[in-house]
Amino acid sequence: MPYDKRTRREFLASAALLAAPEPSILVHEHVLVDFNGADKTGPGRYDPDVVFGLVKPKLEAVARLGCKRFQDCTPNFLGRDPKLLSRLSQATGIEIWTNTGLYAARNHVFLPAYAHQEGAGQLARRWVEEARQGVDGVKPRFIKIGVNRGPLPDIDKKIVRAAALAGKETGLTIASHTGNGIAAVEQLEIALKEKLSAAKFVWVHADGEKDHSFHKRMAEAGAWVEFDHVGPKPDAIEWHIECLQFMDKNKLLGRTLISQDAGYYRPGEPNGGPFKDYTHIYTDFAPRLPAAMVRTLLWENPRAAFG
Numbered sequence: 066m067p068y069d070k071r072t073r074r075e076f077l078a079s080a081a082l083l084a085a086p087e088p089s090i091l092v093h094e095h096v097l098v099d100f101n102g103a104d105k106t107g108p109g110r111y112d113p114d115v116v117f118g119l120v121k122p123k124l125e126a127v128a129r130l131g132c133k134r135f136q137d138c139t140p141n142f143l144g145r146d147p148k149l150l151s152r153l154s155q156a157t158g159i160e161i162w163t164n165t166g167l168y169a170a171r172n173h174v175f176l177p178a179y180a181h182q183e184g185a186g187q188l189a190r191r192w193v194e195e196a197r198q199g200v201d202g203v204k205p206r207f208i209k210i211g212v213n214r215g216p217l218p219d220i221d222k223k224i225v226r227a228a229a230l231a232g233k234e235t236g237l238t239i240a241s242h243t244g245n246g247i248a249a250v251e252q253l254e255i256a257l258k259e260k261l262s263a264a265k266f267v268w269v270h271a272d273g274e275k276d277h278s279f280h281k282r283m284a285e286a287g288a289w290v291e292f293d294h295v296g297p298k299p300d301a302i303e304w305h306i307e308c309l310q311f312m313d314k315n316k317l318l319g320r321t322l323i324s325q326d327a328g329y330y331r332p333g334e335p336n337g338g339p340f341k342d343y344t345h346i347y348t349d350f351a352p353r354l355p356a357a358m359v360r361t362l363l364w365e366n367p368r369a370a371f372g
């Protein structure tokens with residue numbers, strides 16, 4: 066392909082190839098998400114071979130850009146498929162992590178009935194069991210939960226408490242899809258009350274909160290603040306740069322994570338619906354940052370946050 070016909074993205078991708086890319090970790094992405102509801106999801110909603118065929122080249126593209134680990138944040142009852150993930154991992158050479166936990170966000174439609182009936186201790190037991198025994202032969206490496214906007218409903222608080230209990234027992238880090246800054250603060254209070262270290266809590270979707278004072282407050286308390294909607298759109302790029310500048314100015318980059326929440330195959334939509342590629346953070350965003358900052362955000366911090 067002649068140079069002048071290449072898009073900027075293709076050019077950067079090939080340039081990164083030549084430069085032996087730095088190793089990196091994508092902490093928040095998805096292979097597949099099924100938004101059908103806890104009682105309506107399950108095997109048969111999609112053909113794993115089709116998803117495999119679609120996603121494999123997308124992962125190979127980031128493997129070429131240096132991605133060593135991909136954390137799949139799709140929770141149980143939303144299409145978590147460890148078997149598919151391990152197939153993709155073997156085919157691409159990228160380590161792919163799955164998770165345990167439950168997602169209470171979006172008004173609880175992704176919670177199974179038992180989440181309403183059981184206490185935090187019982188839910189935690191289930192997750193500890195999954196972490197120890199594995200799911201379809203794969204051991205979850207982090208706890209992924211989701212909560213609604215604060216003030217948090219009681220059941221959301223219970224999910225957070227369960228995560229804190231399971232986190233303490235397993236040592237796994239909690240990544241929580243969080244509706245707003247108030248919910249972030251509430252969750253950290255619950256987690257700390259259960260004697261979980263703040264460093265084991267990741268505020269997912271912190272970029273959805275426009276008030277930087279929450280970012281500062283959470284990071285100063287020792288939690289991780291994750292700006293995870295980095296993408297190709299100029300508005301999103303500028304907002305994420307602003308977030309990073311704010312954290313940098315306050316000497317809080319050591320508590321900051323970035324990712325894209327990209328992907329993903331959506332069962333029930335033609336060809337799995339629109340797919341957001343995983344490469345944008347490398348081709349559109351990282352080149353805007355100092356190299357040392359890229360290494361901190363995409364390699365050192367993910368390892369510090371999740372092990």
Ligand SMILES: [Zn+2]
Nearest residue numbers: 093095138326
């Ligand atoms: Zn996500």
